[in-house]
Amino acid sequence: MTVLVFLDPDHENGRVADASKPQLMATDQGVTRGDGIFETMLAVDGTPRKLSAHLARLAASAEAMDLVIPPAPAWERAIATALAEHPPATELVVRLLVTRGVEGAGTPTAWVQASAPGTSGRQQRETGIEVLLLDRGYDSSVAERAPWLLLGAKTLSYAVNMAALRYAKKQGADDVIFTSSDGRVLEGPTSTVLIATVRDGVKTLTTPLLESGVLPGTSQGALFKTAAEAGWHLGYGPLEPHDLFEADAVWLVSSIRLMAPVRSIDGKEIPVSRELTEELTALLVKGSRD
Ligand SMILES: Cc1ncc(COP(=O)(O)O)c(C=O)c1O
Structure with a gap:
């Protein structure tokens, strides 16, 4: 209904x-x-x-x-x-x-x-997702150079985003991470990319540079606030695909699906951390009450 x-x-x-x-x-x-x-x-x-x-x-x-x-x-x-x-x-x-x-x-x-x-968000939250890296077709400085492209706005022109998702599904994947023509990680068609690294006990949460033409995610914003309070270090890219493969965990995060753990990228498995997913999902839910 x-x-x-x-x-x-x-x-x-x-x-x-x-x-x-x-x-x-x-x-x-x-x-x-x-x-x-x-x-x-x-x-x-x-x-x-x-x-x-x-x-x-x-x-x-x-x-x-x-x-x-x-x-x-x-x-x-x-x-x-x-x-x-x-x-x-x-x-x-x-x-x-x-x-x-x-x-x-x-x-x-x-x-x-x-x-x-729908039911797929909850399922993907639990089982994780397989993603493809797809070229978004513009470089990471175009948002500043060409504001008429409306890259930081949530416009109704989502046909390209939906086409990218269909393309990924035809290849047997669940979702997409867009990259820029100069090799930067951007975002998912309906989600923000987040990576966690834990080095010598220091936990860092990083998201791509907002200036690279990604939509500022409200979930990422809410999570960054509560994660900082909980002692996480925060970082804003630039991120490149190798950063995704070297991370301790990668998620696509958005308002309805929340944190969807990425299980593989272009068919290569990457680490998934149930512990970090649970910790960060709780922080996201906490930061989302306003
Ligand atoms: C392109 C894009 N990036 C990121 C997001 C995540 O935004 P939010 O966390 O506010 O749902 C969305 C949400 O639909 C999106 O369409």
């Missing part, structure tokens, strides 16, 4: 709409051009996790593409309506979507969607 709540100036808490009926205009630029942005967050027992971080990233994505979107309180009310309308569930996926709206109208189309998570 999917609950839809449109942000609508005539409905203070959002307008509930029937998800089984058409609700968007065919001329909406979200549809005709993929011109819009989104967020995906987890709600646990009816409470969204990392709500302020998701709303802040939504605002940053909007700013990057000159899109004027409803203010945070309107989103908060619509999210509350969506969660109240959905039958109670331990975990729900809450999506926030905004498009540039119907051509010529000048107002965005904005809605919240609440639905149950």
